[in-house]
Amino acid sequence: MTAPARDGFGHDTTADEVLAGIDLSGKLALVTGGSSGLGAETARALAARGARIVITARNLDKGEAVAREIRAATGADVVEVDELELGSTASIRAFADRFLGKHDALHILVNNAGVMACPFERTADGFELQFGANHLGHFLLTNLLAPALLAGAPARVVSVSSRGHRMSPVVFDDILFERRPYHKWLAYGQSKTANVLFAVELERRLGARGVHAYALHPGGIVTELQRHLSQEDIDELIRNAPGGDLRLKSIPAGAATSVYAATAPELEGRGGLYLEDCAVAERNEEEGMTSGVRSYALDPDAAQRLWSASEELLGQRFPL
Template structure:
């Protein structure tokens, strides 16, 4: 069965007819951009939504905005800084206590192309925030996800994964020169590979994991961009015409990944435009998934590296 949705589909269209009453959905990056829209539409479908963010004021404003639009919605907030593993552990513990079951985990938060900076634990900021923080958060929430089976984990990757593979010798740019696009690419490849390894480890437990490229959307994600960056990005990715999406269209693939009947029981996939992506090809340089982001051996190697870096092993 092929999906009826595509590039321009919106969140409201893909969730039409879906009810999530009695289900719990957890959304990271709930204070801005795609996270706010994702939380809004999941709440509108009846889910109890927990929005996470690092900035209490910005997060509260987003949650209040959803409440004002949807007075009957169940939306709460939790503070978590993904660039601080102690904060991730504390948030996961609070959530596990509050939610015996989590049916949807949407790992949406991210930073892009920032100047060289490090997380509280010393990791390069993009790898640490986009991947390692979410890796730890997800693994700590697995008991609640398995208890809710069937449950879904959705990790926001990006077409930017094509800009960089994992450098297993120096993932934190300690010995190589920092390149903000290579670092973003590495972190987004990690989001895709994490979905592959996680899905494999959860096989038979009723929980799937998929990766999503939302499209190109004008959000605060571009806060570090300089005028030359769009050209650099086009040249490096080979995509000369960037077709920007609205925020509701940008969040649509995440919502499709979280709720589509077509994806029931299916994981380890990379999704874009509300479809399962094709392998990258010359005919479609702006889209598709690169082989290095689906490589099972690399996914397993990244899992082991991630456990080592967060200092904890997870039996799945």
């Protein structure tokens, strides 16, 4: 269900293959959740093409270990690590202050960090954790960094969503699971739909000023993301996959669609798109964990409503 990809790009294309021939010298890229999995590989691949990189980590030692590996693999000496806990608005504000104190312009923001299917938990500010960290945290971060993105235009904001968005729209009547029983997959699905809607509304607000926004499904990749899953959960994921096959990707292939969204020349000047396998995905309203994007995730009215609801929850307006 995807539109034709560039030069045979597809499921197994790696981040290095996407970036071949692309020069990122002079560009600054910020990757959240760079301490593990897809974020670490996204940062490495962008650094290998000359970008200066800031990765965020909850655990600075873990982030520094990734930064050392990136420096060793690429020869790049321009990899910074800074602390960011997306489940705390105080941490996000402190990070943004430090970032803006050091950097005037930001060219690529990859909102990659995420938590999946965890037991019910609240963020430091009392929000259900998956919506709070995956969506609200990145919403606040991006808004705080908007002056640097506008100064860096043309700039791109990449939201790492998931095929999991197919499991739930944003349930505006009870976003934080205050009146319905908590369901770890519906909460993940809702947060990942919010990632797509955020890209739609951010594009509407900033696209004309040269900041374009994208959301994507990276593929199914074995990383620390599965840390909360039991064997039973994994068996169920396999049963629900089309043809009973998860079609897993390697980590280098899992980071490919993120760097494609961040750099592909053919995406220049447009955004508000949902990508998978290094191409723009088509709409697909089928039930189940198949490819394509559900229309509720691209709905411009829901995207505006989510922006307002997010402002209300955070108690701050962001009139970009």
